Amino acid sequence: MPRLLLVSNRLPVTVKAEKDHVSVVRSPGGLATGLSRPHERSGGVWIGWPGDVSRLSAAQRTQVESQLSALRCVPLYLSASEVSRFYEGYSNRVLWPLCHYLLDRIPRQDRDWEAYAKVNERFAELAASHYQPGDTIWVHDYQLMLVPGLLRKRLPEARIGYFHHIPFPSSEIFRTLPHREDLLRGLLGADLVGFHTPSYAHHFSSSLLRLLGLETDLDNVTYEGRTVRVGGFPMGIDAEAFEKVSQEPGVLEELRVLKERSAGQRLLVGIDRLDYTKGIPRRMLALQRVLERQPALRGRLRLIQVAVPSRTQVEDYAAYRDKVDELVGRINGMYGTVHNVPIHYLYRSFNEKQLAGLYRAADVMLVTPVRDGMNLVAKEFCACRPDEDGVLILSEFAGAASELRDALIVNPYDVEAMADAIEEALRMPVDTRRRRMRTLRAQVKSRDVHWWVGSFLDTLQGMPTPSIRKGSV
Ligand code: F6P
Secondary structure, three states, X not given: OOOEEEEEEEOOEEEEEEOOEEEEEEOOOHHHHHHHHHHHHHOOEEEEEXXXXXXXXXXXXXXXXXXXXXXXEEEOOXXXXXXXXXXXXXXXXXXXXXXXXXXXXXXXXXXXXXHHHHHHHHHHHHHHHHOOOOOEEEEEOHHHOOHHHHHHHHOOOOEEEEEOOOOOOOHHHHOOOOOHHHHHHHHOOOOEEEEOOHHHXXXXXXXXXXXXXXXXXXXXXXXXXXXXXXXXXXXXXOHHHHHHHHOOHHHHHHHHHHHHHOOOOEEEEEEEEOOOOOOHHXXXXXXXXXXHHOHHHOOOEEEEEEEEOOXXXXXXXXXXXXXXXXXXXXHHHHHOOOOOOOEEEEEOOOOXXXXXXXXXXXXEEEEOOOOEOOOHHHHHHHHOOOOOOOEEEEEOOEHHHHOOOOOEEEOOOOHHHHHHHHHHHHHOOHHHHHHHHHHHHHHHHHOOHHHHHHXXXXXXXXXXXXXXXXXXX
């Protein structure tokens, strides 16, 4: 395996400071977990932001640096203004809502483009300084869309891949962005541009045609004398690891306690970052509709909703939190009793084992984002069900819906239809549940994260070698 130079906004570990103790902990999210093994195997380095280190003393900073260096992680520190303008600003106030089709959430005046471009320059500079001939560079996600192009200028012969972890929207949406051409040209610096689904790849190709006049022929596009390949590579999870955790004695004990305390109740589970793309309010309204329609289920149906705090400094996230809080209060106020409430709402991070316990306890797992690049929670749920039970309700607007066809697929904007799906899931006979779950699990296991990494890197490395490319230009 060639040496991999991974470049992502966040490192797979984040600095955690507690009083006088400082350490690095695993960053949440599929990107961090998914790429850890290839990073270990390739012996290369991973460049990214380790989180806020502004309050660390010089000695603590040295301590962190030695821990990062043992993991072959190279930190790129962001200043407070870069966090606010590059990360919270252009990345999460402009690109994030744009790629999720939520144009109304984009500020009317975007003042953060320059900061975005500058931080992308910093990433490219640092990555180029760690490059060794023969390395494969793999750049990740929307925070770094200019990096492939900036690297290409510095390293014309390097092998560069880019993967977009969120949806790529229809060209009708993408073209609304003032800096649309710069971003497309940035991505075209890569040899291979990957997306979770063929339809995102198709949207990207349409944008290339409409905005840059570039035609894609059988997944290939010629740009500045080079061939750039575009393709769908659905990301998977480490299914084996999740399955193993779900069978650990601690998890099974947690499951037993949870089941005992929920005796006589059916459990719905939702696990999301608290993000306005995740469709949490409509999901709760669907539960409310079920309770309205079926009085017999009152007191016998409970939703455990985990909301992991995320991007808390961005106003829309804070407003969304208020909206969810209010809805939980309203529904619990209406349908709660002195003994129980219909929504058990937990605003905090959970570790892998706690999550596995919840996945195992769920009669129905609700994954109903209004838009989502892939959604790995849906896959984690299936991997954690070696008992082959549980029903997955999955939004048709999650990338995972193009693979997990044995879920109950719903339109997350249609509250009535989601209520119907919850009722159907609760009624589903056990043999149907098992048949569906078996198929889902087979899918999740065969297209796991190792398959994903392998298929992306094999495609990238199968492209003409830099010297051949040089000759043909
Ligand atoms: O999957 C999209 C993504 O933005 C990843 O790039 C990131 O690791 C994850 O979501 C969590 O987001 P953030 O780094 O903003 O906390």
